[in-house]
Amino acid sequence: xxQLNQSPQSMFxxxxxxxxxxxxxxxxxxxxxxxKQDPGEGPVLLIALYKAGELTSNGRLTAQFGITxxxxxxxxSASIPSDVGIYFCAGLNYxxxxxxxxxGKGTKLSVKP
Amino acid sequence: NAGVTQTxxxxxxxxxxxxxxxxxQDMNHEYMYWYRQDPGMGLRLIHYSVGEGxxxxxxxxxxxxxxxxxxxNFLLGLESAAPSQTSVYFCASTPRAGNGYTFGSGxxxxxx
Numbered sequence: 272x273x274q275l276n277q278s279p280q281s282m283f284x285x286x287x288x289x290x291x292x293x294x295x296x297x298x299x300x301x302x303x304x305x306x307k308q309d310p311g312e313g314p315v316l317l318i319a320l321y322k323a324g325e326l327t328s329n330g331r332l333t334a335q336f337g338i339t340x341x342x343x344x345x346x347x348s349a350s351i352p353s354d355v356g357i358y359f360c361a362g363l364n365y366x367x368x369x370x371x372x373x374x375g376k377g378t379k380l381s382v383k384p
Numbered sequence: 385n386a387g388v389t390q391t392x393x394x395x396x397x398x399x400x401x402x403x404x405x406x407x408x409q410d411m412n413h414e415y416m417y418w419y420r421q422d423p424g425m426g427l428r429l430i431h432y433s434v435g436e437g438x439x440x441x442x443x444x445x446x447x448x449x450x451x452x453x454x455x456x457n458f459l460l461g462l463e464s465a466a467p468s469q470t471s472v473y474f475c476a477s478t479p480r481a482g483n484g485y486t487f488g489s490g491x492x493x494x495x496x
């Protein structure tokens with residue numbers, strides 16, 4: 272089946288640093304989504320991208336839908352301790368099985384105060 | 385507005401026992417999903433439903449059954465639990481294909 276390659280697997284950064292993570296796929300997607308999962312909770316949607324080339328911000332978060340439609344990245348500026356968690360990318364291809372999301376394996380972010 | 389509610393939150397089963405996980409959503413969403421999350425494996429789709437009375441297999445359906453008798457509820461059943469089914473289970477819903485999913489807070493299941 273379709274797979275997303277998400278990198279890095281984990282990051283240890285200092286508070287105040289910027290963070291960048293990305294997802295790539297061998298398949299084209301129509302939609303890219305970025306989720307954050309806090310410990311003991313379900314994933315929560317951060318940003319949704321619907322057009323190739325689209326750049327969208329949500330506070331200190333910025334995400335882009337790659338021009339080739341096979342990749343997306345998420346940047347977090349000036350990280351703070353509450354940014355700790357696992358970040359998942361997810362792609363959607365309407366030509367796939369009933370429009371189900373395909374998830375990356377996650378990037379675990381740790382922030383040192 | 386509760387969103388997606390999963391019960392129970394925690395459960396310990398003995399090998400061979402059966403149980404049902406309940407997912408309830410109050411957003412009138414058509415699509416519902418069951419995922420399992422294991423360390424290093426991300427979220428893997430078990431079964432899903434595109435409407436009341438319909439179900440379909442996902443990536444890892446073996447050992448699980450589901451039912452969607454009412455639009456707001458999606459049940460995940462384990463007929464004979466195995467240690468390999470120790471995992472965190474998440475339910476999600478969405479109004480239509482192409483929208484992001486709303487997730488529940490998960491059920492942590494341990495099979496001993």
